[in-house]
Amino acid sequence: MAPAPSSTYSAITLNINGEKHQLTADHRTTLLDALRERLDLTGTKKGCDQGQCGACTVLIDGRRAVSCLQLAVAAEGREITTIEGVAEGERLHPVQQAFLAFDGYQCGYCTPGQICSAVAVIEEHAAGWPSAVTDDVRPEAGPPPLTADEIRERMSGNLCRCGAYVSIVQAVARAAAVQAESDEVTEAVA
């Protein structure tokens, strides 16, 4: 039975994948543990539990975050997206489709975090955010070409112990191209 709210526990509501989840959480509970241990959303994985591997990556208000370093109580009121919420119903997200097409995984343990990161990376790149390897960082230069080096740098917070990096880079590049084509079609129709 969940403990009653007290000086160390609070009743919170987490908005995850468009659904509200109410729980009473120890103030020290990480978002990762709340997802996995309290809400049975086990798609998000625990690797290092100290912010170094990216296995626990989720999106918070559309930006990637390692959920092992977020307190659940601090995530109240934010829009949280986990790997369970990336697809649109039965239709896989282009990043998920690309990971399947390019075998962007081996054991699959890092894959939910890789996919959540890639979803945000593609949006960050399209919005013109530079990375540490971007040559021309002037705002008017626009998004740099999404080269393999750009993808490696932008995905460098997500480690893969199986070493599936070659396929992961190919998958992210394909998903970004598909997304760009779809955005162009949407703009042309509008």
Ligand code: FES
């Ligand atoms: S489990 Fe969170 S970064 Fe490794």
Ligand code: FES
């Ligand atoms: S696919 Fe096994 S850790 Fe990445």
